Amino acid sequence: MKRTELDGIAIFLAVAEHQGFRSAARSLGLTASAVSQQISSLEKRIGAPLFSRTTRSVGLTEAGQRLLQHAKPAADMFLAGLESARELSEQPGGNLRINTTRPSMPLLINRLLPGFHEQYPNIRLEIRAEDEFIDIVEGGFDAGIRLGHVVEMDMVSVWLTPPDEYLVVCAPSLLARYGKPQKIEDLQKLPAVLISRHNQTVHSWTLTQNGQPIKVKVDGPLIINDPLSLIQAGLRGVGMIYTVRSLVAHYLAQGQLETVLESNARSVPGLSIYYPSRHQSLPKLKAFVNYATAHLRNGISADDFLAEQPR
Template identity: 45%
Template sequence: MKQNYTVRHGALEGVEVFLAVARRRNFRRAAADLGVTPSAVSQAVRALEARLGAALFVRTTRSVGLTEAGQRFLDRAGPAFEEIVAAGEAARDVGQRPTGLLRLSVPRAVVPLILEPMIASFCRAYPEIELEIAASDEMVDLATGGFDAGIRLGQFIAPDMIAVRLTPAFSFVVVGSPDYLDRHGRPERVEDLRHHACLRLRRSNGAIAPWSFVDGNGTIEATVSGPLIAHDYPTLLGAALQGVGLAQIPRPVAEGPIAAGKLRPVLEGISATTPGVFLYHPGKRQILPKLRAFIDHLKSAV
């Protein structure tokens, strides 16, 4: 049997007119409330009654009353129509001013570096926005995951996304604790990494990320080995601080421990770079005010 794939029209046609007449018990007054002619009100009600297959009003020359079918329709349609109106007002509210739930997918390493310094000021500036931060290093689909935006390294953002730069380009630096380097020595070349404990990152697609270095205008990808595989940079950083081995991590993540003398960079002359950190979103339609407010606030803070 052939199915009907056409879109149903007119399910709500005439309902608002019916409710106006039922409230006023008068066609002329209902027409005035709606800003239309009494004739238009009568036609809309007759069309609704024809579609429902039941008379909704008892009409006399002096009064208008509800039939039993009309009363039942009023009891169910009245609250439902009010909910539809309220839903429209709520959607319009979100579309016109910064309000509602703002969900972001963010790598764990980005939270302390970029978000923590501005979360308090953003929440104070926009008290009607609920900010939800899902800290995960997995690449998620924003639409299916119900996220308004994500934050990622530039090379991992799909080309059909709108990307907003948050940081300059930076390098990936190989670091080790002073204790580890005292025990195992400093690697001077990529080949020396074969004799070191290298802490590795497993990407969200399941692959273990090679260590990348620059060689003139080209790139070297080194397959390394070691005692630990982690799914995020903060775990690698913590292990490197404990002297477990060497880790290749974004320079901003390691900057604090390097400055404090807790980690030492090696192989700096051939460090690979990344385009930087970006906020990204689909952006095919107008950006909702809540996301626009967050982007503007974040850009002013970083």
């Protein structure tokens, strides 16, 4: 639909309602000549007169009646839509689309639901899990949740969880076979499970030594593009894995995994929620951000990232 096709419709409806050009002009805050010009322009585009004019009255022609029959309900629906949209900007309600990673999904479910829905029953959450970083605006999402502070142009970032760290862990059975590394160079003596991102395999892990980042090249028998499957492979003793502590905290506490060179772990910011700055005034988004920060910033437990909670 071209914008010019809608020009003059509001003025046409006002003239039809008030049955006069002057009274319609007063209601619209326009001059009578401006209203007359808009109607004349609309009639030219349609190719037929819309009003029959006399010195005493203004009436609809057959073409005008047909236009009114269709335009009036459409205008009423349009105004109802504006009112509905305005309500969404004034109170928490409507659909809220969040994009996050698969490993973060259990945390959101375990810590935020169903409490969030009890407090905000009019907000419908749609949480989409994608491990690749995407453009949330292009994807039609209201916000995204990722590890670290994502600050791009016109984006607002709010941290949700405490700082975390990347570290190397593996199954006790693997250490029994190869021995436990004592220095960073020893990592090259053990098999590793590699992660693939953006169709590229990551062959190096970043650790710290004397407060400085240091990269170590690793290799192994398995390449995986799924962070959760990476952890499962580590639990089965396939190789060492390089992951975020919070994701494996439960398995470390249970003794199913052990840390390797823990003093060389690399600190990273926790999870953050980010969204376009123009969205920050939306009540539904403000409600979610406030609720999430209140329930996540004070710390998370070892079981929060488990898809199945221990009984």
